[in-house]
Amino acid sequence: MGRTARLSRFMLSVPGAAFIVLVIVLIIPALFADLIAPHDPYKANIRSRLEPPFLFGGTTEFILGTDRLGRDVFSRIIHGAKFALGISMVGILLGAVVGTALGLIAGFLRGWWDATIMRAVDITFALPSILLALALASVSGPSFELVIFVVIFVIWGYFARQVRAETLALRELDFVARARVLGASEYRIMWKYILPNIVNTIVVLGTLQIGVVIILEATLSFLGIGIPRPTPAWGLLVADGRQLIVSSWWISFFPGLAILLTVMSVNVLGDALRDVLDPKSRSV
């Protein structure tokens, strides 16, 4: 099959459709928000307060309506994509680095390291993440750093557990013993021999976590303990319209729809990626 044929076949499949949705809803808006957004997402305009969306009695000037301060909902959603993408990328990257490093150490060095690190994983799983965020937010106030910290706290354990399990299996294999005989240091074995063999797992896990992280970030922002106002983060946009759901449903509805479409397409892509990179778990 030629490259174009393969490409067009992919675009027509379910993961292909998910990819297109993801590009349209998340990636293009996040990268080119200033070019696409028809209005300033922060600028209030009292004369255009609570305008309904186009097709629901509104005009094409505000196709998804306006909020209580007359800000364009469409433009705010577009700018919100930057925060959804940025926070999830940074959070997952850091969480994956921390979790992978600790999982490698636990699985390879065993003993005291293993016991301590795995106990730490149990504890982070036992602490309700939302309560942790609540407690932290009341010290520092809502902030980007806080969201990133909570994200790392919530996801590192999944990486640590998975990486540890695979390391335990890999360290018994012949190529590790051979490397040791050849005089490779423990550090070198972990870095050069074990890690390359678990990269696929990490990538799959990371992709499957994007949806979880976007929802977590949005939930924290919704509760007022995530990203601070007046940033147009999606969770905050939904919170803005919560009290007005009776009269102006569009303020909450469309940002939530953006979250739903993004997370759904990421999950479909994650599953597809797992099937390709990690065929062992396909049946699960």
Add this chain to the structure above:
Amino acid sequence: MSLFVVTIVVFSLSHLTGDPVDAMLPDDATQQQIEDLTKHLGLDRPYHVQYVTFIGNALRGDFGQSTKWRGKSASTVVLERLPATLKLGGLAILISVVASIPLGVLAAVYRNSPLDRGASVIALLGQSLPAFWLAIVLMWIFAVTLGWFPTSGLGGLSYMILPAVAMAWFQVAALTRLTRSAMLEVLDSEYVKFAKVKGLTENVVIWKHAFRNAAIVPVTYFGVLAGSLLTGSVVIETVFAWPGTGLLALEAIRGRDFPVVQFVVLFFAVFYLFANLVIDVVYGLIDPRIRQD
């Protein structure tokens, strides 16, 4: 051990959350008043002393007085709100089990049928819908537009349906997926084929032979379920103004009520650890092989 670390985390967290004295006294309080109250609450002592006192009291069931709800102990404040959360959580668990087990089983039995595809769409939606938005949309459609249910507040079953559905949604998705994959594995095994060959009816084979062995997988999930329902209660109770422990946790942290915050977080963590302990025991009851290990 886990519990010990949780107590330290809980203790230090609540002391990071700012000075409760500021929150309790009016802005124009004198320096003398501030010092008196600090001393009265024991906040002038070193942290490790405060921690030992905290643990000592906790072991006797004393978690201190609430600073926001005057005249009540922290544990009373939380435990008073607990029935509301348990009622809602219980209904949510019931909904998720009743909806997802049959759906998961049937999806596995009729693999690749429209029903199976429908189940996987539900599973996908469940993992992708933010609970707080689902709650608002449910409220908008069924309470505001159709007027079938009350919008919010504490009340009987009609008040509980929407919040419980919003809470259960994610669990339905996860449980359906788990049940389906566990059933697929079991249906493929030799003894199920043998039971069919013996001439047993389809229903007996599915429910009595196959499901009984597949059930262990959804049971292990209940530990996670219990934990996420508590966390979910913060979001759902906030949207529906349901006065349970989740809403209380938000109120307590906003009011900087240390003792109540400590007790809520500790309670949630203990609840989660305990739920997992129970699961381990149930696990052994269902599958004797595990008990012998």
